[in-house]
Amino acid sequence: MPWIDYRELRRRLKVEEVLAWMDWHANERRGDYLRGSCPFCGAAKTARTAKSCQGREFAVHLHRKLFHCFRCKQGGNILDLWSRYYEIDLKTAANELNQRLFDQPPLRSSNPESHPPRPPI
Numbered sequence: 001m002p003w004i005d006y007r008e009l010r011r012r013l014k015v016e017e018v019l020a021w022m023d024w025h026a027n028e029r030r031g032d033y034l035r036g037s038c039p040f041c042g043a044a045k046t047a048r049t050a051k052s053c054q055g056r057e058f059a060v061h062l063h064r065k066l067f068h069c070f071r072c073k074q075g076g077n078i079l080d081l082w083s084r085y086y087e088i089d090l091k092t093a094a095n096e097l098n099q100r101l102f103d104q105p106p107l108r109s110s111n112p113e114s115h116p117p118r119p120p121i
């Protein structure tokens with residue numbers, strides 16, 4: 001596993017992009033904040049398609065790249081969000097986000113028995 005500079009990774013990651021990877025959609029945007037249903041305690045956790053969920057308890061700051069839920073009080077940075085959402089440790093989360101950032105297939109879908117076909121050269 002390559003060594004990853006967490007700070008550099010957080011700097012490079014776009015909040016909107018990470019949320020899209022999580023399939024989380026904001027119900028409201030106010031200034032630098034996105035508001036929506038909490039992926040941890042809100043309806044989005046079970047529905048996973050937040051379109052029908054009108055929750056606003058979950059806030060994400062686009063530039064500071066921090067999240068906070070006003071109901072379950074979960075909070076942290078964008079790496080914490082990924083690791084808690086997928087219930088993986090921070091190191092794995094950083095590795096996955098780093099891979100996605102550089103447009104490589106994420107580890108979670110890699111299956112040693114079925115390698116994806118290589119693109120033709």
Ligand SMILES: [Zn+2]
Nearest residue numbers: 038041069072
């Ligand atoms: Zn919550």
